[in-house]
Amino acid sequence: MGELLKGDLSYTSAVLLCMGIDRADGTMVLDRKKNLQIQWPQKNNMSLYEAILSVMKDFASFIKTDFYFPLPTWSWPIRNNVSVHPLGGCILGNSKTNSVTSADFKTFGQVFSYQGLYVADGSLSPTAIGANPSMTIAALSEKVAEGITGIKPTANL
Numbered sequence: 001m002g003e004l005l006k007g008d009l010s011y012t013s014a015v016l017l018c019m020g021i022d023r024a025d026g027t028m029v030l031d032r033k034k035n036l037q038i039q040w041p042q043k044n045n046m047s048l049y050e051a052i053l054s055v056m057k058d059f060a061s062f063i064k065t066d067f068y069f070p071l072p073t074w075s076w077p078i079r080n081n082v083s084v085h086p087l088g089g090c091i092l093g094n095s096k097t098n099s100v101t102s103a104d105f106k107t108f109g110q111v112f113s114y115q116g117l118y119v120a121d122g123s124l125s126p127t128a129i130g131a132n133p134s135m136t137i138a139a140l141s142e143k144v145a146e147g148i149t150g151i152k153p154t155a156n157l
Contacts, residue, residue: 017132018052019128019130019131020128020130021129022048023044024088024127024128025041026083026086028089040081042080042081045081049074053070085134087123087125087126087128088125088127090123091124091126092108096113105147109147118147120141122140124140124144125140
């Protein structure tokens with residue numbers, strides 16, 4: 001099988017994903033036509049992005065790579081960062097004055113003032129976690145499901 005892949009770029013390439021804790025000042029809103037508009041101010045987070053790019057460059061040097069490039073969308077003229085796990089928007093809390101969803105064990109993830117409406121994704125988190133949040137998102141979702149169904153998760157679930 002290895003012989004078949006030798007001419008393939010994926011055989012000699014690796015993807016390095018870098019994550020960090022930004023200022024969490026981005027927004028996602030629907031415009032008048034109900035299209036999602038994402039505004040992610042980069043200026044306030046440039047020190048984080050520059051640190052990530054520096055680490056990537058150092059890593060490329062350490063492994064003696066022939067070639068590396070940052071995320072294609074980071075190059076001119078686009079210069080945009082990417083988030084595959086946008087977090088926040090329906091954060092957990094104790095009241096609707098400072099949050100959207102309930103952190104109480106009995107109603108965990110339920111939207112305040114909307115009985116039976118639950119959120120079970122990354123929007124429950126108030127900010128970036130600093131590492132890949134997929135396990136945190138899964139744990140939050142599992143907790144919401146437990147509250148709705150009453151079924152306690154087990155290793156076999």
